[in-house]
Amino acid sequence: MLRPVPIPHYRARYFYRGLRLCAILVSVCVYAVQSQQIDPDLNLLIREEKAFAAKAEETDVPTAFLAYLDSAGVIFNGEGAVNGIAEYGKAPKGGKDLLKWYPLIGHISQGGDMGFTSGPFQFLADRTQGAVGSGYFFSVWKKNAAGQFKVMLDGGVIHSGNATEAFTRDPEPQSNTAYRYIPPVGQVKDENPQPWKAEDAFSVAAGKDADKAYKQFLADEVVLLRSDRPFGKTKAEALGTLAQQQIQSYQFIRSGQGISQAGDLAYCFGTAKAAKDGKTVGGFFTRVWQRRPEGWKIVAEQVSLFR
Numbered sequence: 001m002l003r004p005v006p007i008p009h010y011r012a013r014y015f016y017r018g019l020r021l022c023a024i025l026v027s028v029c030v031y032a033v034q035s036q037q038i039d040p041d042l043n044l045l046i047r048e049e050k051a052f053a054a055k056a057e058e059t060d061v062p063t064a065f066l067a068y069l070d071s072a073g074v075i076f077n078g079e080g081a082v083n084g085i086a087e088y089g090k091a092p093k094g095g096k097d098l099l100k101w102y103p104l105i106g107h108i109s110q111g112g113d114m115g116f117t118s119g120p121f122q123f124l125a126d127r128t129q130g131a132v133g134s135g136y137f138f139s140v141w142k143k144n145a146a147g148q149f150k151v152m153l154d155g156g157v158i159h160s161g162n163a164t165e166a167f168t169r170d171p172e173p174q175s176n177t178a179y180r181y182i183p184p185v186g187q188v189k190d191e192n193p194q195p196w197k198a199e200d201a202f203s204v205a206a207g208k209d210a211d212k213a214y215k216q217f218l219a220d221e222v223v224l225l226r227s228d229r230p231f232g233k234t235k236a237e238a239l240g241t242l243a244q245q246q247i248q249s250y251q252f253i254r255s256g257q258g259i260s261q262a263g264d265l266a267y268c269f270g271t272a273k274a275a276k277d278g279k280t281v282g283g284f285f286t287r288v289w290q291r292r293p294e295g296w297k298i299v300a301e302q303v304s305l306f307r
Contacts, residue, residue, distance in 0.1 A: 038176050039184075041112030045141055046179060048149045049103040049117045061099050062091035070142065070150035074256060074269065076284050078306070081255055081269055084154060098127035101137055102172040105223065107182045107288075107299065109260035113143045116267070116288055116300055118223050120166030121156070131163040136225055138286060138302045140267045142258065152258060153269055155286045155302050157225045182221045182299050185264075185292050193263035195289045198296035199254065206250040210274075213250075214242055219290060219297035227305060247274045250303075252285055264291040272303055281305045 056064035065088045075084040101121035108115035118138045122131040137156035141149045159166055173179050205213035220235045226245065255270035272285040288300035
């Protein structure tokens with residue numbers, strides 16, 4: 001994939017001239033509808049994501065990211081993960097382009113300090129004209145020392161089809177109780193949580209047989225972002241989507257990670273390579289693990305492969 005200029009960013013929010021679109025078809029309609037008693041931290045997380053999007057519309061994308069990224073927050077470019085503040089600090093402000101997005105789904109850790117959001121976006125090269133690109137974003141959020149949610153990792157996938165398709169397929173929820181979510185699990189006591197052992201075991205298994213690895217480690221509810229494939233509403237459907245890709249194996253190289261205070265939710269990111277039909281394609285990945293009574297399971301994953 002061509003490296004975008006000046007900020008090659010794969011939240012799939014900020015398109016620049018020279019970015020070659022890679023398709024993705026994601027639907028996040030599997031999750032149970034929130035009850036009226038929405039978790040206050042999840043409610044806050046959703047509000048922050050919406051405020052983030054509003055900031056971009058009121059000002060510009062670089063200004064919004066500089067306001068909402070953590071100082072250690074990571075975005076992706078064509079070469080790997082980079083510090084988002086440093087990258088967006090170099091970006092020109094006040095352009096005519098516009099990035100519009102909204103969350104469809106959110107999930108929060110047991111302690112309310114970490115979570116993730118995902119939903120569709122549209123890109124307008126000129127905010128007075130129609131959209132020219134679309135896709136789905138995926139972000140990991142964490143509360144800082146002041147108790148404010150900040151973006152720790154921001155990625156996504158790009159859909160090269162109809163530029164309005166993502167918004168049409170997944171309209172914005174009209175109330176907090178209309179958001180969809182990954183159901184929480186009961187408290188799991190673990191004095192020494194080891195998500196990275198699960199991550200390493202998954203990576204080894206995926207390097208031998210991708211389908212078998214996902215069958216073992218996917219949760220029943222999962223956000224799965226992939227190119228040119230629909231999102232599975234159940235684990236079985238997600239596995240069907242993965243099988244359609246016919247990727248024999250993956251190589252995942254972890255370059256960063258984080259875990260919630262309660263030790264129930266963890267994320268990692270890095271580079272990815274996929275083997276298919278004797279060819280290898282590179283890209284990057286983001287993966288979120290949840291500690292469940294049966295062990296650590298993948299509840300969200302984004303794999304973006306370059307063409």
